[in-house]
Amino acid sequence: MATFQEFLRGWPVERRLRAAENADSEAVLRALNKDGLRPQDFLALLSPAAAPHLEAIAQKARDLTLRYFGRSVQLFTPLYLSDICTNQCRYCGFNAKNKRKRRHLTVEEAFKSAASIAVTGLRHILLLTGDARKVSSPEYIASVARRIKPLFASIGVEVYALTGEEYALLTQAGVDSVTMFQETYTPRLYAQLHPVGPKRDYAFRLAAPERAASAGMRSLGIGALFGLERFVPDAFAVGIHAWWLQRNYPGVEISVSVPRIRPHEGDFAVPNPVEDRLFVQYIVALRCFLPRVGITCSTRENAFMRDHIAPLGVTRISAGVSTAVGGVCPGENAEAGQFEIADTRTVEEVRADLAKIGYQAVVKDWEHPVD
């Protein structure tokens, strides 16, 4: 089987940009009025020519979301285990060059934090660490997963790229899902943004979801960090990455996260900010292209935006979030987070606000079918 990296080579950045520029209103309407969209159709929906048709695309996206996911949104919360990091990602608050107090939770501290999340009723948790194998080793992550497993129906990880054997170790420890953001799918830009550290290896990171799926992970989340690359090249790359993963790993649930870059510590100037209208165009185009894919929206977006995009395609949102290590435990002195949170609502507040728009917050939507 060819890899996604090989597949993506057939869609170089220039081709993506040119095809989007050449897409016309007719191509957009053709994509809008058919089922089983191809990558070219997705590109048309992302193109400038689709902008005047945004409402019509949103209507179709809402209809598809309603049919396949209903009026429910699944909640999860992230738990930051460690902000010790050896990378120097230019846009990230955990950048190794940032002078800040770092913290690494012991397994028992992680359990205490997880327990304080579990009392909110949430049954889905996402474990995050910085990229520092010596302190946050795969074995450490596996130990945390084993310790907190009785508290949660689903444990996901959003950590540095692992080998296939390491993903298998996590699978055995009870982890069922892996989130891996490529940040940008443009290799040259990726190299500029990740000048130092293991994350510099673009290809190893890009193939991580394939290794995770082969190691038995049930669910994969992918995404680009919007604001880094121009909109069309990365939006299209994320979509065809999800499409390719669905086709090549049909038994794995695929989801796409839609993060836009937020303020953080440091002096990074966002090169290609994605304004709200384009952000919504991305979500509804994605829903039309991949009707059954999960779409995850974090607290990088504010409450107003999150409440309005849930019916358009978002199926999973974080709630009760702290992006700081130790930030979920009451009374803990947490350091600054990875990024500034735009939606600070509690789980109960998110639940109540969803109910106001006729949507239900689902706290459990997984039962691991393997002993």
Added chain:
Amino acid sequence: MAMCNTCDDPFFVAGIALQSRLFIGTGKYGADSLIPAVAMASGAQVITVAMRRVEKGQQGITAHIPATMRLLPNTSGARTPEEALRLARLARAAGCGDWIKIEVIRDSRYLLPDGYGTAKAVELLVKEGFTALPYINPDLYVARDCASAGAAAIMPLGAPIGTNRGLRTREMIGILIEELDLPVVVDAGIGRPSQACEAMEMGAAACLVNTAIASADDPVRMAGAFRLAVEAGRGAWLSGAGVVRASGEGAQASSPLTGFLS
């Protein structure tokens, strides 16, 4: 004339008589608190629930299901027969009973069931005393394998789940109804009451409807509409609907080709 043309017309699943021929689901609602009213309006006696949504104890989704209804937990999330068996055991341990709607699915793009895995799962579950209702593509071979393995009913899809496209597999479902001695419960794809009515007119034993009810603007009213449609379709089946002439059959020919036989 009887007010209800389907009264006292039960069908049997594993020896249990069911008066209502409409099964409903619990997924996709804007609030689980709608479920009791939907259940009441539908008249359904059987309700599915995904084990992945079930929480320990009496909290969560199961707390909203009327105690008088028979639970039909499904094995959503299972990719193999063994995984379906594990979820069935969890359902039993959680007090959800022994009836299981078997879902073995290894396709996240269309959520189409794996026929081979499903038939094997029926075998495993029946050996452990479960009442197995397999969700399948309407494939006669798979259906026969499920029946041989001890399935209590067969649940073929009318169209891919959630599509609301109706009986796209009409011909194949018709063959299952004709060939199997088990109840055929049409599941998935039914988007409008008229489509449920059509399935019942064909001789289906029952229909399972979830998305079309849960995603309606007024789920309770839609549940009532499906109840009436299922009853109407069943009534038509029982009363022996007139033969529909295929196009081109036309009227009686004035010079019959077989007239020479008289």
